Amino acid sequence: YDRLEIDLHLETGESVNGITYFASGDNPNYLGHAETSDIAQQIFGASGPSGDNTEYVFRLEQTLGEIGSPDDHVTDIANQLRQLKN
Known part of the structure; x- marks a missing residue:
């Protein structure tokens, strides 16, 4: 990216x-269009110039909620990432 x-x-x-x-x-x-589980798997453990990708998704989910614009797709990916972390 x-x-x-x-x-x-x-x-x-x-x-x-x-x-x-x-x-x-x-x-x-x-990755292109992919299942949520595949997206989460690619994100999990990946990092780039701006830091850890998993933490980025968690912060994105939190911020979208805080500004009143939750995104179901982002939340689904975040939930998949939480499962991978456990």
Whole structure:
């Protein structure tokens, strides 16, 4: 995955710097459409320039909940990762 720094334009009119990750089909780490268990297995134990991928998913799940935008797919992946950790 490529780590991209982008400008985010908030509803307040403010602009802030952000980071996103992008993978295309020609990237050897790109899984594409896959079952949740396969996604979790690829994430489990993986890390990159921004840290541990499992912890990233847990933080993403938490933050989405905190801002009132929970995502069922992210939660499903996080739950699979919790099972793998145990």
